[in-house]
Amino acid sequence: MKRVLGSIRRADERYHLFENGDKVCIGVSGGKDSLLLMEALKLYQRFSRTEFQVCAVTLDLGIVEQDWSSVIAFAERVGMDFSLIKTDIGDVVFNIRREKSPCALCAKLRRGALNNAARDRGCNKVALGHNREDVIETFFMSLLYEGRVNTFAPVTYLSRSDVTVIRPLVFLPEKHALSVARQREYPVQKANCPAAGHTKREEAKELIRHLSTLVPDVEEKMIHAIANTDKYGLWDRMRLRYDHPLFSGPVTEKNIPAHMDDTETEKIIPADMDDTE
Numbered sequence: 001m002k003r004v005l006g007s008i009r010r011a012d013e014r015y016h017l018f019e020n021g022d023k024v025c026i027g028v029s030g031g032k033d034s035l036l037l038m039e040a041l042k043l044y045q046r047f048s049r050t051e052f053q054v055c056a057v058t059l060d061l062g063i064v065e066q067d068w069s070s071v072i073a074f075a076e077r078v079g080m081d082f083s084l085i086k087t088d089i090g091d092v093v094f095n096i097r098r099e100k101s102p103c104a105l106c107a108k109l110r111r112g113a114l115n116n117a118a119r120d121r122g123c124n125k126v127a128l129g130h131n132r133e134d135v136i137e138t139f140f141m142s143l144l145y146e147g148r149v150n151t152f153a154p155v156t157y158l159s160r161s162d163v164t165v166i167r168p169l170v171f172l173p174e175k176h177a178l179s180v181a182r183q184r185e186y187p188v189q190k191a192n193c194p195a196a197g198h199t200k201r202e203e204a205k206e207l208i209r210h211l212s213t214l215v216p217d218v219e220e221k222m223i224h225a226i227a228n229t230d231k232y233g234l235w236d237r238m239r240l241r242y243d244h245p246l247f248s249g250p251v252t253e254k255n256i257p258a259h260m261d262d263t264e265t266e267k268i269i270p271a272d273m274d275d276t277e
Helices: 002-015 032-047 069-078 089-096 103-120 132-146 174-183 200-214 218-227 262-268
Strands: 023-027 053-060 082-086 125-127 155-158 163-166
Touching: 002 032, 002 174, 023 032, 023 103, 032 053, 032 069, 032 174, 053 103, 069 082, 082 103, 089 103, 103 125, 103 163, 132 174, 132 200, 132 218, 200 218
Parallel strands: 023 053, 023 125, 053 082, 125 163
Antiparallel strands: 155 163
């Protein structure tokens, strides 16, 4: 767990994930990473100099009947304010829309439901459990299947919901998450999605496994390159809220809450300044 907390501190010190007064909602899927994040953030909260609150939410997608009692008990054991929310996302994706490639729609609906749940609980941030390998896999998926040099960022501001998404585990190797999950006997839930194991992400995982047989520490080299904003600029294009410590203007509508009225907006964006200035 010490390595996990060190990785969170590294990301926090570099990207200011937590600020005084934050209320953070952790998205818990039932996988090893989100369960690890739930316990780790409760521990990190204790010794962090920043005062913030945490809660956790699990979305039941309604694909199959699932027993969440072990996850609920785990949340109680680590002292986490936890909510289980029933949704019809599985029905919409697989029965109503009958998507042949369901991942994109499912992810979009899950993001929306989680952000709404966070706002309903008075949270201004949503924490997700993506680890180092998730960052690299997404980089390859964007490069090979979309022709873009891109991956998700440690901090992303969503102006429509006025929620900032943070990823505290971006520097944590997946093998350490697996090790902690086994040692601490986390109640990891089995994947119940019909598309599980047959996605482009699985292909990206295989590619990285192959590269790791050819290049020593390839994952650490790649995350270093992705995080090296001075040379490559991937994570210096993060979309941040206008008042985030790392934000450097100009302020546009993407950096302020969509629900702000004109009077509030003009205090931040002068009326005679357009988005290109």
